[in-house]
Amino acid sequence: MNKDKKPQENTILDIAEALKLSPATISRALNNHPHVKEKTKNDILKMAAQLGYRRNQMASGLRSNKTHTVGLIVPRISMFFHAEVITTIQNSLHKHGYNLIICQSNDLLTMEQELAEILYSSRVDALIVACTLQTTDFSHFNRLVDSGIPVIFYDRVPLDPYNATFIKGDDFRGGYLATSHLIETGCKRIAHISGKLTSNLYQDRTAGYRKAMELHQLPINEDWVFHQELTHENAREAMSIMFGGPVVPDALFAANDVTAIAALEFAKENGIVVPDALKMTGYSNDPRTSIISPSLSTIEQHPDLVGKKIVEVLMDLLKNGHENAELKAKPYVIPVDLIRRMSS
Amino acid sequence: MNKDKKPQENTILDIAEALKLSPATISRALNNHPHVKEKTKNDILKMAAQLGYRRNQMASGLRSNKTHTVGLIVPRISMFFHAEVITTIQNSLHKHGYNLIICQSNDLLTMEQELAEILYSSRVDALIVACTLQTTDFSHFNRLVDSGIPVIFYDRVPLDPYNATFIKGDDFRGGYLATSHLIETGCKRIAHISGKLTSNLYQDRTAGYRKAMELHQLPINEDWVFHQELTHENAREAMSIMFGGPVVPDALFAANDVTAIAALEFAKENGIVVPDALKMTGYSNDPRTSIISPSLSTIEQHPDLVGKKIVEVLMDLLKNGHENAELKAKPYVIPVDLIRRMSS
DNA sequence: TTGTATGCGTTATCAC
DNA sequence: GTGATAACGCATACAA
Numbered sequence: 001m002n003k004d005k006k007p008q009e010n011t012i013l014d015i016a017e018a019l020k021l022s023p024a025t026i027s028r029a030l031n032n033h034p035h036v037k038e039k040t041k042n043d044i045l046k047m048a049a050q051l052g053y054r055r056n057q058m059a060s061g062l063r064s065n066k067t068h069t070v071g072l073i074v075p076r077i078s079m080f081f082h083a084e085v086i087t088t089i090q091n092s093l094h095k096h097g098y099n100l101i102i103c104q105s106n107d108l109l110t111m112e113q114e115l116a117e118i119l120y121s122s123r124v125d126a127l128i129v130a131c132t133l134q135t136t137d138f139s140h141f142n143r144l145v146d147s148g149i150p151v152i153f154y155d156r157v158p159l160d161p162y163n164a165t166f167i168k169g170d171d172f173r174g175g176y177l178a179t180s181h182l183i184e185t186g187c188k189r190i191a192h193i194s195g196k197l198t199s200n201l202y203q204d205r206t207a208g209y210r211k212a213m214e215l216h217q218l219p220i221n222e223d224w225v226f227h228q229e230l231t232h233e234n235a236r237e238a239m240s241i242m243f244g245g246p247v248v249p250d251a252l253f254a255a256n257d258v259t260a261i262a263a264l265e266f267a268k269e270n271g272i273v274v275p276d277a278l279k280m281t282g283y284s285n286d287p288r289t290s291i292i293s294p295s296l297s298t299i300e301q302h303p304d305l306v307g308k309k310i311v312e313v314l315m316d317l318l319k320n321g322h323e324n325a326e327l328k329a330k331p332y333v334i335p336v337d338l339i340r341r342m343s344s
Numbered sequence: 345m346n347k348d349k350k351p352q353e354n355t356i357l358d359i360a361e362a363l364k365l366s367p368a369t370i371s372r373a374l375n376n377h378p379h380v381k382e383k384t385k386n387d388i389l390k391m392a393a394q395l396g397y398r399r400n401q402m403a404s405g406l407r408s409n410k411t412h413t414v415g416l417i418v419p420r421i422s423m424f425f426h427a428e429v430i431t432t433i434q435n436s437l438h439k440h441g442y443n444l445i446i447c448q449s450n451d452l453l454t455m456e457q458e459l460a461e462i463l464y465s466s467r468v469d470a471l472i473v474a475c476t477l478q479t480t481d482f483s484h485f486n487r488l489v490d491s492g493i494p495v496i497f498y499d500r501v502p503l504d505p506y507n508a509t510f511i512k513g514d515d516f517r518g519g520y521l522a523t524s525h526l527i528e529t530g531c532k533r534i535a536h537i538s539g540k541l542t543s544n545l546y547q548d549r550t551a552g553y554r555k556a557m558e559l560h561q562l563p564i565n566e567d568w569v570f571h572q573e574l575t576h577e578n579a580r581e582a583m584s585i586m587f588g589g590p591v592v593p594d595a596l597f598a599a600n601d602v603t604a605i606a607a608l609e610f611a612k613e614n615g616i617v618v619p620d621a622l623k624m625t626g627y628s629n630d631p632r633t634s635i636i637s638p639s640l641s642t643i644e645q646h647p648d649l650v651g652k653k654i655v656e657v658l659m660d661l662l663k664n665g666h667e668n669a670e671l672k673a674k675p676y677v678i679p680v681d682l683i684r685r686m687s688s
Numbered sequence: 689t690t691g692t693a694t695g696c697g698t699t700a701t702c703a704c
Numbered sequence: 705g706t707g708a709t710a711a712c713g714c715a716t717a718c719a720a
Contacts, residue, residue: 009491011713022691027715035689052487054465058411059713062402062696069466077446078427086421090448094455099462102421102446104434111438118443121398122413143396147353261635291605291636355697366707371699379705403697406712 071119075107088307113140150317166331174299174336175208178281187251191224194255235262257286279344294342415463419451432651457484494661510675518643518680519552522625531595535568538599579606601630623688638686
């Protein structure tokens with residue numbers, strides 16, 4: 001009915017008028033400034049509540065150059081690890097009075113670039129990024145960095161030096177732990193399906209695998225080391241190649257859980273008994289790994305710790321400026337743990 | 345090193361100066377206004393690119409009262425259904441030039457209330473909400489609605505009339521389909537674990553269950569109908585109650601997949617063979633249901649269709665105003681489908 | 689402790 | 705087609 005609503009979008013001027021005070025005093029009271037009389041402040045707070053006043057973020061941000069908003073770019077929120085990290089970040093930032101704008105790049109570089117522009121346009125106070133697997137050039141973040149906006153990369157971080165903060169899991173150790181575990185259960189012919197080496201994740205996980213093999217003086221059959229997009233289909237194809245030959249692996253270290261699950265499915269369908277004939281480990285501790293049978297051994301990445309560390313570093317950056325060149329030099333590394341289950 | 349950066353946060357004034365034009369013309373060109381000479385516009389666009397100009401959203405929003413930003417509140421982004429809906433919404437909104445601020449209420453009413461305030465404070469152009477299971481009072485959304493900001497509820501919607509748009513799954517039909525399916529496979533003693541009746545979801549799913557039972561003239565054992573928080577633990581407890589008695593169910597319709605999975609686990613541990621001794625269906629088609637063995641029958645809610653419909657309605661609301669009182673009267677209902685698997 | 693005045697970057701309303 | 709100018713709501717330097 002009443003189409004022209006927009007009734008009382010109350011401003012500090014309305015409060016000022018109602019209380020016969022100046023807008024400056026209202027602003028100060030609302031921002032907990034020191035030099036406001038206790039009584040005045042209470043009056044103002046009461047009147048603000050009564051009028052249903054809510055600060056206009058845009059006006060405030062425009063004036064003060066602070067939005068109290070942090071941007072976040074992830075490949076997909078539906079990936080378990082990222083969902084958990086995001087939840088931790090959001091809840092933690094909320095306590096600090098910051099909001100979070102969550103964006104998905106769909107693992108597409110062009111989307112990531114657009115989102116960086118948009119978030120810059122929104123003048124976020126800081127940016128948190130888990131980049132796409134194809135991102136090797138990071139210049140689309142330059143504008144943010146150059147404007148003094150802290151940028152924190154987590155999980156998937158730039159390979160080359162970049163003027164930002166890095167927080168990553170201990171992927172080398174993860175790869176090492178998974179492979180060593182398989183070796184300790186008596187396996188000798190250990191295959192490895194990993195992602196493209198454009199990402200630090202798979203470089204490191206694979207390096208950990210190679211290191212473990214080397215330390216135990218086990219030969220690596222390079223035909224059994226795959227670097228490909230870690231999809232369901234690719235995993236099955238790799239399996240069919242490996243199990244089509246005269247000699248077959250007795251273990252598989254998959255660099256993510258999707259691959260491990262697909263490989264396990266393939267094994268079941270083709271009469272390869274897990275863990276008797278083939279032992280396996282995945283990576284990330286996706287909820288599915290504990291439900292599938294046999295349950296899959298995997299690597300726990302502690303997304304909650306990653307999230308906590310991100311916010312900790314971020315708040316420090318936001319408060320103290322990011323003059324700690326040291327902190328940027330080396331990445332923060334979050335520990336990982338092996339989870340042993342029925343598949344190994 | 346160079347601490348005081350903040351170099352050229354270029355504004356339209358810088359472009360104006362460089363081109364000896366007025367800021368008004370720059371603004372018009374950048375916003376695709378009709379009355380700007382083609383050549384002037386091109387010059388401006390070129391110079392804007394050259395200076396790395398990016399519109400300041402806050403200034404723009406403050407002046408025009410449009411943020412091109414939509415707020416979203418969900419219980420948790422890690423729930424599969426919601427993650428899929430969000431992804432669809434975000435990708436679709438992006439194409440329309442809108443941004444999305446995703447927030448999680450953690451299924452807590454107080455958090456939902458705070459988030460509504462914050463998003464109002466951010467002056468979002470619209471708000472999309474899947475409310476918590478405890479939300480029965482919706483007055484925290486009043487401020488948005490009263491200010492003429494479109495509010496769209498999806499999935500979990502208000503039970504009482506409320507001046508907003510509703511988009512929901514066909515939960516009644518979902519419950520009906522699941523139960524009818526169990527009946528058709530020959531089951532007669534069908535148990536049902538559902539959520540608290542404060543939510544439309546469980547009211548409707550349970551109503552569908554009851555309708556199917558009634559139509560097939562099967563008696564409902566009320567001791568086998570549970571309305572509780574749908575956690576893993578509660579599901580196991582319900583199972584142990586049901587299977588501790590002299591007569592046991594031959595089928596279970598669980599109102600969500602977490603419950604179905606927990607119940608299946610319980611069955612496996614206690615020698616209750618699924619589907620021989622007990623047939624089961626879940627709800628939502630969580631990825632885990634297709635991986636567990638035996639795989640679980642469930643209800644597909646088509647999150648992509650839900651997301652698409654939300655954006656479709658939203659864009660209409662944003663463009664044409666929400667004078668269509670009719671549209672608000674009845675909710676949009678998205679169809680659901682039964683997925684038959686090994687558990688039934 | 690409070691008030692006055694100014695400007696953040698943009699868009700809209702007038703003029704020309 | 706384009707320019708001058710006011711205004712959006714708030715925070716801050718300075719004055720009182």
